[in-house]
Amino acid sequence: MDEIFGIPAPLLFGQLLLGLINGAFYAMLSLGLAVIFGLLNIINFSHGAQFMMGAFVAWMLLHYLGIGYWWALILSPLLVGLTGVILERTMICRLYKLDHLYGLLLTFGISLIIEGIFRNQYGSSGMPYRIPTQLSGAWDLGFMFMPVYRGWVVVFALFTCITTWLVIEKTRLGAYLRAATENAPLVQAFGVNVPRMITLTYGAGVALAALAGVLAAPIYSVNPQMGTNLIIVVFAVVVIGGMGSILGSVLTGFGLGIVEGLTKVFYPEASATVIFIIMVIVLLARPAGLFGRA
């Protein structure tokens, strides 16, 4: 089992793993986008910037305060989520009566500000973030070496996605959320504090992005541009999957990550564009997206 389709097995599995990791980030980010879009009807363009903030806050906690990875995994999403709550209360909440596109424009402006501030402070080059000692090293799986941290990212991302799905589908809070997505005024009439729910939902979506950022920090170098380039791909992922279904966006995210990884093996020139090409094909065949409601 040294070669598969003429490709050395370690290379193939290595790229598959990389694809799975990228897919984990696509899944977590598109999940957050879908949750926010469901209730707020806003495409959160600053999602990428908030992902980057998550990574940076983790780096800052370690660098300035000596607080390590495990605490950052909790603190960073909380802090970034809090900034999300403030953003929603001060600015985004003023746009609900307007065209959806103003939300996109506003969050685009926010992402420019966040990115600009971090670029001023830390420059464009990346900051390294060490893998925590408990997760360093690699396992020998027989056919390839698997860095422990990469395995951890995939497992933890899956865990986060499934937890989010369970919260939305199986809990009372999730039921309120789904009801408010369908008909917010009616839910409010039943005595649920919908505006507070909207605020917290935005905060939670942003926290998800920040959590993905913390996970990404030891893999990619922490730099101000890490979010925006990713978020445009995530937009394509969202168009492919459709934002109607939580599980759908998770599946699409992981699936497209794997497809991207395979493309890197078989036709590297197209690896940067393959997701956009798939988007075109999906638009032609199923304009509403794979899991979307027409």
Added chain:
Amino acid sequence: MAGQSMTSSAVPAGPQEEIFGFTKAQFVALLVMFAALVVAPFFLYPVFLMKLLCFAIFACAFNLLIGYVGLTSFGHAAYFGIGGYIAAHSAKVWGLTPELSIIIGALLAGVQGAIFGWLAIRRQGIYFAMITLALAQMIYFFCLQAPFTGGEDGIQAVPRGHLFGFISLAPDMTMYWFVAAVFVACFLLIHRIVHSPFGQVLKAIRENEPRTTSLGYRTDDYKLVAFILSATLAGVAGGTKSLVFGIATLTDVHWSMSGEVLLMTLVGGLGTVFGPMIGAAVIVAMQNYLAEMGAWVTVIQGVIFIACVLAFRRGIVGEIGNLLRVRL
């Protein structure tokens, strides 16, 4: 589409005296604009003015789509950039005259717009914005890898050449008059489009698409044609820009360029005749004079974006028009 439409004019509609399709106030503003175009190069640096005019063309083309049809493209850098690359390639490698180079660049941008528009109009609203953005990012990666674009270096040392084969455009003043002429032509063409029966249907789509469909118009066809026109004119802007500066680079196809043109149009006033031009002037001037502030320019742009969305949704020209109770 729910909520308030992207552009709403506070000026009461009604029969107004028109001169070549311009209202009286617009005609006065038009004369001021012509005067400014003639006088400006004697007071300001011509290259700066040419940059401004190129972006004014770009913003006007963009406004045709967002302001009059209500379609928010987040990927107009793709057409601007391809127009620029193709024009630069035609002028440098094929040695074509500047007007032919720009036309070829614009035509290819238009073909690209036809394909992308055909794909994007399958979805509405924010999906439309995301699709155009993703397609533009695809073009960015294409330009990064394609051999003829020169990758990270771009196409450099593009000759300005001789207009019609015998008027040298090398002197900045000659080039300025050429660019000014291109701008005026594009400006008047867009005005003509908007005020044609075709343009009326576009505005109807912006106000209420289902109703326009029910009146018997194939709205998708109208949207597509508007998209192609907008992409072609964006290509003209890109081609002209690459000849002015003698360079076509990845900056022109980057998503931040799509954001910039959106900002220009928003600052000037969506759906206004003169807004995009004023917006382009404000943003280009800001970039020029604040260039030494580095990344803070991005922050300032972000702040302007937020201020426009939260407080000045009519934009500069829209607010002035509202104050004077005229439509500009």
